Amino acid sequence: MARQVDVVIIGAGSAGLSAMSEVRKKTDNFILVNQGPYGTSCARVACMPTKALIEAARACHGRHFLKHLGVQGTESLTIDRPRILAHVRRLRDGFTSGMINSTAKLGDKLITGPARFIDPGTIEVAGRVYKTAKTVIATGSRSIVPSAWHRLGNRVITTEEIFELTDLPDTLAVIGLGPAGLEMAQALARLGVKVTGVEQGAMVGGLSDPEVAAGMVDILRAEMAVHTGMTADLEPAGSELEVGLGKEKIRVAKVLATMGRRPNLEDMGLENLGLDGEAGGLLPHDPATMQLGALPVFIAGDANGDRPLLHEAIDEGRIAGFNAVSDQLARFRRRTPLAITFVEPNIVTVGQRYEEISNLDDCVIGGHDFSIQARARMSNSNQGLIRLYARRSDGLVLGAEMAIPAAEHVGHLLALAIQQKTTINELLRLPFYHPVIEEGIQAALRGLSTQTDQGKVSDTELLLCGSHVDDCLS
Ligand SMILES: Cc1cc2nc3c(=O)[nH]c(=O)nc-3n(C[C@H](O)[C@H](O)[C@H](O)COP(=O)(O)OP(=O)(O)OC[C@H]3O[C@@H](n4cnc5c(N)ncnc54)[C@H](O)[C@@H]3O)c2cc1C
Numbered sequence: 001m002a003r004q005v006d007v008v009i010i011g012a013g014s015a016g017l018s019a020m021s022e023v024r025k026k027t028d029n030f031i032l033v034n035q036g037p038y039g040t041s042c043a044r045v046a047c048m049p050t051k052a053l054i055e056a057a058r059a060c061h062g063r064h065f066l067k068h069l070g071v072q073g074t075e076s077l078t079i080d081r082p083r084i085l086a087h088v089r090r091l092r093d094g095f096t097s098g099m100i101n102s103t104a105k106l107g108d109k110l111i112t113g114p115a116r117f118i119d120p121g122t123i124e125v126a127g128r129v130y131k132t133a134k135t136v137i138a139t140g141s142r143s144i145v146p147s148a149w150h151r152l153g154n155r156v157i158t159t160e161e162i163f164e165l166t167d168l169p170d171t172l173a174v175i176g177l178g179p180a181g182l183e184m185a186q187a188l189a190r191l192g193v194k195v196t197g198v199e200q201g202a203m204v205g206g207l208s209d210p211e212v213a214a215g216m217v218d219i220l221r222a223e224m225a226v227h228t229g230m231t232a233d234l235e236p237a238g239s240e241l242e243v244g245l246g247k248e249k250i251r252v253a254k255v256l257a258t259m260g261r262r263p264n265l266e267d268m269g270l271e272n273l274g275l276d277g278e279a280g281g282l283l284p285h286d287p288a289t290m291q292l293g294a295l296p297v298f299i300a301g302d303a304n305g306d307r308p309l310l311h312e313a314i315d316e317g318r319i320a321g322f323n324a325v326s327d328q329l330a331r332f333r334r335r336t337p338l339a340i341t342f343v344e345p346n347i348v349t350v351g352q353r354y355e356e357i358s359n360l361d362d363c364v365i366g367g368h369d370f371s372i373q374a375r376a377r378m379s380n381s382n383q384g385l386i387r388l389y390a391r392r393s394d395g396l397v398l399g400a401e402m403a404i405p406a407a408e409h410v411g412h413l414l415a416l417a418i419q420q421k422t423t424i425n426e427l428l429r430l431p432f433y434h435p436v437i438e439e440g441i442q443a444a445l446r447g448l449s450t451q452t453d454q455g456k457v458s459d460t461e462l463l464l465c466g467s468h469v470d471d472c473l474s
Contacts, residue, residue, distance in 0.1 A: 002122070002129040005029050007324045009136045010115040010123075010268075012103050013040045014310055015301025015317035016138035022321030023136075033125050035114040038103055039096030041140055041302075042310045048095045049163045050183050052088040054342050057190035061344075065380045079192050081168045088163060117269035120295045124269075134296045134324040138317055139268070141261035141302035149234055149257070155241050156234070156255045159184065168193050169253035173243045175232050177204040179341040181258030185224060186343045188256075195224040196243065196250055198232045205347040206339050209354035209401040211367070215385045216347065216403040263303045273297065282306075288331040290320035298324055309339060336419040340408050345370070345384035348411035351399030351418040357389045364392045366448030368440045370404045375435040381405035388444050395424040395452040406437045413438070424449045429462050
């Protein structure tokens with residue numbers, strides 16, 4: 001006998017759990033199906049352990065600045081890498097335990113096993129059949145490892161495995177320098193691993209602006225070998241690996257494969273949904289409703305391959321869950337895009353990216369070089385570049401790409417400005433304290449304002465009150 005439920009949520013990750021929080025506001029008759037470890041990918045193997053490792057690596061890297069300042073004895077500092085990994089796992093276990101506890105209380109609403117569609121309203125899990133009015137697919141994604149590398153065994157690892165190591169190898173190649181690869185590469189280099197980074201394109205860390213990316217690659221080369229525009233061939237070499245990079249060959253103990261992620265959609269019976277999307281490819285979904293085609297099925301988080309970031313997965317889960325228990329589909333406004341890569345200097349893209357605006361006639365670009373930025377010089381972090389994009393006709397701020405100190409905070413400020421549809425001159429009316437990193441943004445805005453159709457507006461003109469006396473009161 002099939003069990004009849006209102007909603008099946010497939011995947012107990014961040015998107016699935018946020019879908020569940022919406023669903024249970026309207027019905028108790030749902031099930032959450034999960035295959036694989038509980039605790040969410042973010043807390044277990046992604047956002048949280050990577051940032052814990054990065055913070056440890058950053059602290060270790062600080063010894064170079066101390067030496068520069070004249071602090072004695074930094075050369076004799078040693079890094080206990082097994083202890084650092086244990087510290088990361090301890091923090092990670094704290095983060096996952098909250099999630100695990102919340103699913104553990106679900107009783108017979110929690111089903112463990114792979115879910116498979118028999119048709120859009122029928123799902124089979126571990127030999128049992130469920131009839132459902134609506135379904136949310138939130139099965140996440142996993143690292144791509146070329147099948148030819150499977151024969152290399154545990155010499156090729158991914159971010160799913162690296163935090164389980166009890167020690168780090170002395171040599172390692174990171175293949176793929178997108179956000180995850182770049183974060184890991186710099187952190188491991190700072191922990192004393194001899195890192196070689198390989199990227200087939202010219203862009204790193206999620207950037208699309210060639211000037212920012214080229215500057216970032218130069219900065220990275222001070223800490224590790226970086227090969228861009230290269231594909232890596234791997235061959236076994238005793239207990240190690242030989243990495244072929246064109247004519248050059250290097251030997252490493254391990255390879256970390258960070259070549260992108262693939263939605264977990266295989267073997268789910270998606271062919272029984274009657275959709276046009278290719279098997280294993282991206283499925284046709286509406287980002288404002290999360291609906292899959294015209295089906296009573298929603299797809300949220302990394303599973304839809306659209307915006308593979310934690311805050312987006314949570315939003316998408318909420319949208320999917322809300323619509324799964326509503327009579328009418330609601331359309332939702334999405335937030336201004338914001339992506340951060342936690343390297344030093346931080347990489348941020350916010351609003352429209354360079355690749356989206358570079359062909360627009362009505363667009364101006366302005367930048368600021370942080371190698372000369374006063375506050376950054378004091379903290380020895382004076383490197384990198386910000387490029388801001390605005391509309392020529394009215395100075396509306398469209399987006400930015402940057403690799404600059406404290407960009408994780410600057411990026412949030414700019415996201416706020418972009419989402420509020422702010423112009424360059426409105427931003428220049430705001431206070432900029434001294435001496436702060438944000439003065440670099442002020443300089444970029446000033447440069448950008450001269451290129452707009454309004455031309456440069458002086459601070460005096462910007463601060464001039466309107467004719468009404470209330471305009472001057474704040
Ligand atoms: C190394 C790394 C670092 C990252 N750092 C950041 C960061 O700093 N900030 C940020 O915003 N984002 C970051 N991300 C991205 C972020 O982690 C993901 O976008 C987010 O975790 C996706 O959540 P999700 O719910 O879609 O997937 P998940 O949390 O993976 O949940 C999917 C669940 O579905 C289960 N499942 C899979 N297949 C099936 C099936 N057939 N049946 C039943 N259950 C199934 C899985 O086992 C899992 O429990 C990072 C990603 C990586 C890889």
